[in-house]
Amino acid sequence: xxxxxxxxxxxxxxxxxxxxxxxxxxxxxxxxxxxxxxxxxxxxxxxxxxxxxxxxxxxxxxxxxxxxxxxxxxxxxxxxxxxxxxxxxxxxxxxxxxxxxxxxxxxxxxxxxxxxxxxxxxxxxxxxxxxxxxxxxxxxxxxxxxxxxxxxxxxxxxxxxxxxxxxxxxxxxxxxxxxxxxxxxxxxxxxxxxxxxxxxxxxxxxxxxxxxxxxxxxxxxxxxxxxxxxxxxxxxxxxxxxxxxxxxxxxxxxxxxxxxxxxxxxxxxxxxxxxxxxxxxxxxxxxxxxxxxxxxxxxxxxxxxxxxxxxxxxxxxxxxxxxxxxxxxxx
Amino acid sequence: xxxxxxxxxxxxxxxxxxxxxxxxxxxxxxxxxxxxxxxxxxxxxxxxxxxxxxxxxxxxxxxxxxxxxxxxxxxxxxxxxxxxxxxxxxxxxxxxxxxxxxxxxxxxxxxxxxxxxxxxxxxxxxxxxxxxxxxxxxxxxxxxxxxxxxxxxxxxxxxxxxxxxxxxxxxxxxxxxxxxxxxxxxxxxxxxxxxxxxxxxxxxxxxxxxxxxxxxxxxxxxxxxxxxxxxxxxxxxxxxxxxxxxxxxxxxxxxxxxxxxxxxxxxxxxxxxxxxxxxxxxxxxxxxxxxxxxxxxxxxxxxxxxxxxxxxxxxxxxxxxxxxx
Amino acid sequence: xxxxxxxxxxxxxxxxxxxxxxxxxxxxxxxxxxxxxxxxxxxxxxxxxxxxxxxxxxxxxxxxxxxxxxxxxxxxxxxxxxxxxxxxxxxxxxxxxxxxxxxxxxxxxxxxxxxxxxxxxxxxxxxxxxxxxxxxxxxxxxxxxxxxxxxxxxxxxxxxxxxxxxxxxxxxxxxxxxxxxxxxxxxxxxxxxxxxxxxxxxxxxxxxxxxxxxxxxxxxxxxxxxxxxxxxxxxxxxxxxxxxxxxxxxxxxxxxxxxxxxxxxxxxxxxxxxxxxxxxxxxxxxxxxx
Numbered sequence: 001x002x003x004x005x006x007x008x009x010x011x012x013x014x015x016x017x018x019x020x021x022x023x024x025x026x027x028x029x030x031x032x033x034x035x036x037x038x039x040x041x042x043x044x045x046x047x048x049x050x051x052x053x054x055x056x057x058x059x060x061x062x063x064x065x066x067x068x069x070x071x072x073x074x075x076x077x078x079x080x081x082x083x084x085x086x087x088x089x090x091x092x093x094x095x096x097x098x099x100x101x102x103x104x105x106x107x108x109x110x111x112x113x114x115x116x117x118x119x120x121x122x123x124x125x126x127x128x129x130x131x132x133x134x135x136x137x138x139x140x141x142x143x144x145x146x147x148x149x150x151x152x153x154x155x156x157x158x159x160x161x162x163x164x165x166x167x168x169x170x171x172x173x174x175x176x177x178x179x180x181x182x183x184x185x186x187x188x189x190x191x192x193x194x195x196x197x198x199x200x201x202x203x204x205x206x207x208x209x210x211x212x213x214x215x216x217x218x219x220x221x222x223x224x225x226x227x228x229x230x231x232x233x234x235x236x237x238x239x240x241x242x243x244x245x246x247x248x249x250x251x252x253x254x255x256x257x258x259x260x261x262x263x264x265x266x267x268x269x270x271x272x273x274x275x276x277x278x279x280x281x282x283x284x285x286x287x288x289x290x291x292x293x294x295x296x297x298x299x300x301x302x303x304x305x306x307x308x309x310x311x312x313x314x315x316x317x318x319x320x321x322x323x324x325x326x327x328x329x330x331x
Numbered sequence: 332x333x334x335x336x337x338x339x340x341x342x343x344x345x346x347x348x349x350x351x352x353x354x355x356x357x358x359x360x361x362x363x364x365x366x367x368x369x370x371x372x373x374x375x376x377x378x379x380x381x382x383x384x385x386x387x388x389x390x391x392x393x394x395x396x397x398x399x400x401x402x403x404x405x406x407x408x409x410x411x412x413x414x415x416x417x418x419x420x421x422x423x424x425x426x427x428x429x430x431x432x433x434x435x436x437x438x439x440x441x442x443x444x445x446x447x448x449x450x451x452x453x454x455x456x457x458x459x460x461x462x463x464x465x466x467x468x469x470x471x472x473x474x475x476x477x478x479x480x481x482x483x484x485x486x487x488x489x490x491x492x493x494x495x496x497x498x499x500x501x502x503x504x505x506x507x508x509x510x511x512x513x514x515x516x517x518x519x520x521x522x523x524x525x526x527x528x529x530x531x532x533x534x535x536x537x538x539x540x541x542x543x544x545x546x547x548x549x550x551x552x553x554x555x556x557x558x559x560x561x562x563x564x565x566x567x568x569x570x571x572x573x574x575x576x577x578x579x580x581x582x583x584x585x586x587x588x589x590x591x592x593x594x595x596x597x598x599x600x601x602x603x604x605x606x607x608x609x610x611x612x613x614x615x616x617x618x619x620x621x622x623x624x625x626x627x628x629x630x631x632x633x634x635x636x637x638x639x640x641x642x643x644x645x646x647x648x649x650x651x652x653x654x655x656x
Numbered sequence: 657x658x659x660x661x662x663x664x665x666x667x668x669x670x671x672x673x674x675x676x677x678x679x680x681x682x683x684x685x686x687x688x689x690x691x692x693x694x695x696x697x698x699x700x701x702x703x704x705x706x707x708x709x710x711x712x713x714x715x716x717x718x719x720x721x722x723x724x725x726x727x728x729x730x731x732x733x734x735x736x737x738x739x740x741x742x743x744x745x746x747x748x749x750x751x752x753x754x755x756x757x758x759x760x761x762x763x764x765x766x767x768x769x770x771x772x773x774x775x776x777x778x779x780x781x782x783x784x785x786x787x788x789x790x791x792x793x794x795x796x797x798x799x800x801x802x803x804x805x806x807x808x809x810x811x812x813x814x815x816x817x818x819x820x821x822x823x824x825x826x827x828x829x830x831x832x833x834x835x836x837x838x839x840x841x842x843x844x845x846x847x848x849x850x851x852x853x854x855x856x857x858x859x860x861x862x863x864x865x866x867x868x869x870x871x872x873x874x875x876x877x878x879x880x881x882x883x884x885x886x887x888x889x890x891x892x893x894x895x896x897x898x899x900x901x902x903x904x905x906x907x908x909x910x911x912x913x914x915x916x917x918x919x920x921x922x923x924x925x926x927x928x929x930x931x932x933x934x935x936x937x938x939x940x941x942x943x944x945x946x
Contacts, residue, residue: 044520157609158383187382188547190609192591214521217593221600241597258525259595260554266573267532270554272525276490292522397842424845437836441858450854451844501840 005071006208007033007056007176012068014051014060020281025051025064027232030307033176033208040219040240041212042255043229046277049212052229053180056210057095058085073175091121094174098181100161104153110137110164111149114171121172136167140197159190163197170201176208184213195222216256220244225314228252231278231288234307238315248315248322251289287319295321342409343370344509344541345394350403352386352393359614363389364400365565368640373508376535376542378556378573380549380588384610386565387545391511394543395429396420407509425455428502432514434494438486444497445482451505470500473537474530492523499530503538511543516551528555549592553577558646561585564613564621567640571647581649581656584622620652628653683934686927693924697743708737709892717910729899729913730906738899739920745895746921749810749879754871756814757821762864764818765825770833770852780826783819791816791878796887804890809882813875824867828860862935869932873925880921896921 014026026048033039043049054060056070058077070077072093077085089095097103105113114133118124124132130149137145140163153161162182169177179198183191199222202209211223219226219240226243228236228251236249247253254273275292278284287293290300297320305318352364363386371377381387392398394405396412405412407427415423431437438447448471449463457463468478474496486494495515502510512531516524532555535542546552552559553573560570561582569582580586608625611617620638623629632652640648643656696703706724712732719727726735768779798812832838833856841851880897882888889895894902896917903914 044522159609187610188549189382189587189591192593195593215593216521216595220593220595220597244595244597255522256595258522260525260528260548260550262550262553262577262589262592262594264554266553266556268554269532270525270529272529273522274526276492277520277522392839395843397839421845421847424843429840429843431836431840433836437840439837439841439855439859442854450841450846454844454846454850498840501844 004035005032006035006037006073007031007210008069008071009052009056010069010071012052012055012066012070014048014055015065016051016061017063017065018281023280024232024283025280026055028068029229029232029234031227031234031237033210035175035208036202036206037225038202038209038211038223040223040226041210041229042214042216042219042226044214044277046231046280047229048232048280049229050180051232053095053178053210053212056178057089057093087121090117090174091172092175094169094172094177096162096165096169096177096179096182098184100158100165100185101153103165104161104168106153109150109152110156114149114164114168117168117171132171133167136171137164139201140164140167140170141193142167158186159194162186162190162194166194166197166201170205170207173205174207176210177202178210178212180212181214182211183218184215191218216259228255231283232280233288233318234316235289235319236317237307238317242312242315246315246324248317248324249289249319250293250295250321250323253323254292254294295323297321342373344373344375344408345371345543346404346406347390347394348404348406350390350393350405351401352389352398353401354398356614361613362565362616363613364393365616366403367562367565367567369560369567369570371509371541371543373541374539375558376544376556378552378559379543379545379562380547380552380559381562382547382588382610384564384613385562386613387547387562388513390562391429391513391543391545395424395427395511397429421454425451425505426507427509427511428505428507430495430498430502430510430512430515433518434491434498435486435489437498438494440486442485443482444484444486444489447486448482448497448501448504451501455505466504467500470504471497473503473534474500476500490523491519492526495519495527496530499527499534503534506538507540509541509543511545513545514547515544517546517548524551531555549577549588561588564610564616566621567650568622569647569649569651570640571644571649575644575647579644579656581643581647581654582622582651583626583628583653583655586655587625620650680934682930686930689923689927690931693743693920694747696740697747700740700744703740705737705740706734708733708741708894710734717906717913719910726916727910727912730902730910735913735916738894739896739917742894742896742899742917743920743924745806745889745893746876746879746897746924749806749813749889749895750872750876752810753813753875753879754817754821754868756811757817757871758864758868760814761818761821761823762825762860765822765827766829766852766856766860768822769826769829770848770856776826779822783822786816787819792882795882799887804887806889806893809879809888813878817871817875820871821864821867825860825864828863829856832856832859862938866932866936869928869935873928873932876921876925876928 009029009031012026012029013024016023016025029052031039041049041052055066056077060066066078068078111133114136115129118129118132133149134145137148142148142160142163156164182198183194186194195218198209201207211219213219223240226238226240227234228249230251236243236247236252243252257271258273260270273292278288284290286301286303287305290296293300299320305320307316307318309316347367347369350364350367353360353362367390369377379387379390389398393400400413403413407423410423412420412423445467448467452463452466467482471478471481476493476496489497515531516527519527528551534540544552544555556573558571559573559576561568561584563584568584569576569580576585577589580589611624617624617634619634619636623633626633636652638650638652640650643649643654710733712728714732715728716730716732717728718724724734724736726739729735729738764779768776794816795812799808802808838851838855841855879888879895880900883895883897884901886901888897899917900914903917906913
C-alpha cells in the first residue's frame with residue numbers, strides 16, 4: 001500500500017485436506033509489513049497463525065493448497081521458481097521458530113550450522129565465515145562465543161539455543177524476520193532478554209519483523225501494528241496503541257479481559273470467555289466467534305462479517321457490532 | 332457443601348519442614364530442592380512460583396510422596412507422610428490430590444472417562460456401581476460438563492480445557508482436603524485459562540479445599556493465591572501475602588520476575604534493564620545465596636553465607652542479605 | 657461461574673471410522689488369505705480330501721488332475737491334502753510359539769519397565785544371555801536331548817522369542833510409566849498390580865499384538881527352515897518346510913513340489929506381515945492423537 005511496504009499478503013488462503021474434510025487453516029488473510037516495522041500476529045492455538053507464517057515462507061505441508069499473493073520486495077513468492085525461493089529464504093527472509101531444540105540440527109555443532117548458512121548465502125570463505133560467526137554469537141549475547149562454536153545444541157540451555165537460532169537467522173542480514181512464538185518455551189526472565197535482543201537487532205539492522213505469539217503482553221510494548229487472528233481469519237488489525245485502547249472486536253476485548261493481571265487483587269473472578277476455540281474442520285456459517293460472543297445477535301450466526309475499517313483506514317475489524325462504534329450509535 | 336474459608340486456623344494443614352530432594356543423574360547429583368520449609372493453613376491457597384528448574388514441581392511431588400524426599404518432613408494434619416508406607420500412605424492419599432500440567436497426558440488414552448473418574452472410588456473401596464455412577468455424574472456436573480455426553484468417551488475426543496475439567500473432577504470425587512495444582516493452566520489456551528481458574532476457585536469454595544498452586548506465571552498465581560512463595564534453584568527466596576508481595580517485593584529475584592512480565596498495555600514500554608545471564612544448573616548451584624550470580628546487589632557476604640528466611644514486614648519473609656525493604 | 661460445556665455433543669459425533677480409511681487393499685487381501693488358510697487348516701478333517709499319507713506308487717509325481725488337484729508328490733501322496741495338513745502344523749507351531757513368547761516376554765518386559773532398578777538389570781541381562789546363544793545350535797541341542805516333536809519344537813521356539821517380546825513390552829512400558837496418567841494413578845493410591853493391569857496393560861497390549869503377528873511370520877519361516885533341514889517336525893508329520901525339503905529331490909522333474917509349499921508359506925508370511933504392520937501403524941498415532 002505504501003512505497004516502503006516490504007511484505008504484502010493478499011487474500012491468502014490455505015486449505016488442508018484431512019480425513020475429516022477440508023480444513024481451511026487460513027481464510028483470505030491480508031496483511032502488510034513496512035520496512036523496519038514490527039507486526040504482531042496474535043491468536044490462540046488453531047487460529048492459523050503458524051500456517052500463515054508457513055504460507056509466507058512457502059514451507060507448507062505437501063498436501064496443502066495455497067492461493068493468493070505474497071508480495072515480498074516486489075516479487076510474488078507464490079510464483080517464484082523454487083531455486084530463487086531457496087536463495088531468498090535465509091538470506092532476505094529469515095525465521096526463528098518456537099522450539100530451538102528441534103529447529104537446530106542436534107547432530108551438528110553450532111559452528112557448523114552457522115558457518116554453513118553463511119557460506120551458502122554469502123559465499124564467504126572458511127576463515128571469514130568463522131570470524132563472522134563469532135561476531136554474531138557475541139552480538140546475540142552468548143558468552144565465550146569461540147568455545148560455543150564447537151558445542152552441540154543439547155549442551156546449551158533453552159535460552160542459549162534460541163539465541164543461536166536468532167544468530168543463524170540474522171547471519172545474512174535479512175530484510176524480514178518471522179519469529180514464530182520465539183519465547184513461548186522459555187522462562188519469563190529469559191523471554192524478556194530474547195525479546196529485547198530481537199528489538200535491538202531489529203533497530204540496528206532496520207529489519208522488519210513479524211512477531212507471532214499468543215501472548216498479548218508480548219505484543220503490547222514491542223510492535224507497531226497488531227493483527228488478531230481467530231479461526232483462520234484476521235478479525236482485527238490496528239496500530240498497537242489503537243488496538244489496546246480502542247479495540248473494536250469483541251474477541252480482542254474478551255481476550256484482554258480474560259488475562260489475569262498483576263495489578264488486580266487476588267481472587268478477583270476473571271471474565272472468562274465461554275466455550276472453546278472453533279473446530280477448523282467444521283467452519284460455522286456466520287462469524288466464527290459468535291457462539292462465544294456476548295454481543296452476538298441472529299445476524300452474526302448467519303453472515304460472516306467482512307473486514308471493514310473504522311474511522312482511520314489503518315484500523316480494521318470484522319464485526320457487525322464493533323465495540324465503541326456500537327456505543328456511539330446509541331443502540 | 333459450602334464451607335466458609337478461614338483465613339488461618341490454629342494448626343496448619345500442611346507443614347513442610349526442611350525438605351531436601353536430591354537425585355543422581357549419571358555421576359552427578361541434582362539438588363532439586365535444598366531445604367524448603369513452609370506451612371499452609373486450612374482453607375488457604377499458597378502460590379508457589381518460580382522459573383523452570385527451580386524445583387517447584389519436584390517440591391509438589393515430594394510433598395505427596397510421589398518422589399520420596401532425601402530428607403525432611405511433610406506433616407499433613409499432624410501425620411508425617413515421609414515415614415508412611417504401603418496401605419497407610421494409600422489411605423492418606425485420599426485426602427490429598429494432584430492436578431497436572433498436561434491434562435491430556437494425565438488421562439489413560441485407552442480408558443473411558445467414566446472409568447477414569449470412577450477409579451478413585453474403586454481404589455477407595457466403593458463397591459456399589461450405581462453409587463459410583465451417581466458420584467461420577469455429580470462431580471462431572473460440578474465441573475461444568477454434561478455427564479451423559481462425557482462418560483462413555485475417550486480422552487482424545489476432548490479438548491485440553493475439557494480434559495482439565497475431567498482431571499479436576501477426578502481429583503475432587505473423594506472429597507479431598509488438599510490439592511496440589513502443578514501448573515494446571517500453563518498448557519491451555521489463553522481464553523480457556525480464565526475458565527479453569529474460575530472453576531478452581533469455585534471448587535475451592537464449594538468443597539472447602541486447601542491448595543498449593545504451582546506455576547511460573549506470576550499473574551496467574553496472584554489471581555488465585557492468598558500467599559505466595561517464590562522459589563529459585565531449590566530454595567525459597569520470599570514468602571508473603573499476595574497483594575503485599577507483588578506491591579513491595581523484598582527479594583531482588585521477585586522484583587526481577589515482576590519486571591520481566593510483559594504487560595498488555597502499550598504505554599508500559601518494557602524496560603531494557605536486561606536481566607543478567609541465565610540460571611545456573613541445579614547440579615552445581617552457587618555457594619551461599621544461589622541468586623547471587625544474577626543479582627545486582629550481591630557482595631562477598633552473599634557468596635559466603637546462605638541467607639535464611641526472616642521477617643521483613645508483617646507476614647512477609649525473605650531470604651536475602653540485602654533485601655529491597 | 658463454571659461455564660457449561662454443551663458443545664461436546666457436536667464435537668464427539670464427528671468421529672467416523674477414521675480407521676476404515678487407513679486399512680488399504682493389501683491389508684484386506686492379507687486378512688482374506690489368513691482366514692482362508694486358517695479355515696482349511698481347522699476344517700481339514702471334514703473336507704473331502706484324499707488322505708495325505710496314502711501312497712500311490714503308480715501315480716508318483718503326477719501332474720494336476722481331477723483326482724489330485726495339485727498332483728502328487730514323490731511318494732504318490734496327494735499334494736493338496738499335504739499342503740493343507742502341512743498348514744496345520746505350520747500354523748500351530750507358528751502361533752503357539754509366539755504365544756509363549758508374548759505371555760512370558762510381555763510380562764517380564766512390563767515388570768522390568770515398571771519397577772526398573774536391579775530387577776530390570778536382571779531381566780535384561782538374562783535376556784541378553786539368551787540372545788547370545790546361536791538359536792539354531794540351541795534348538796538342535798534341545799531336540800537332541802529331549803527328542804524331536806512338535807511340542808518340544810514349539811517350546812524351544814517360544815523360549816527363543818521371549819527376549820524380543822520382552823524388549824517390546826519394556827520399551828512401551830518405559831515410555832508410558834513416566835506419563836502423567838500413571839503418576840495420577842499412583843497419586844490416587846492405586847497398588848502396583850492395579851496400575852500394571854488397568855493402566856499399563858491396555859496400552860502395552862497394542863504394540864505387543866502388532867509385534868506378535870510379525871512374530872508368527874518369523875516363526876513360520878524358522879520352523880520351515882528347521883524342517884527343511886530335517887531338524888524340525890519329525891517325519892511322518894510334514895509341514896511346509898519339510899515339504900520343500902522333500903521337493904528338493906524332484907526339482908528337475910517336478911519343480912512344483914518345492915514351489916507349491918514355498919508359495920503357500922510366502923503368502924501366509926506376507927499376510928501376517930501386512931496385517932501386523934498395519935496394526936502397528938494404527939496403534940502409534942492413537943497415542944498422540946489430538
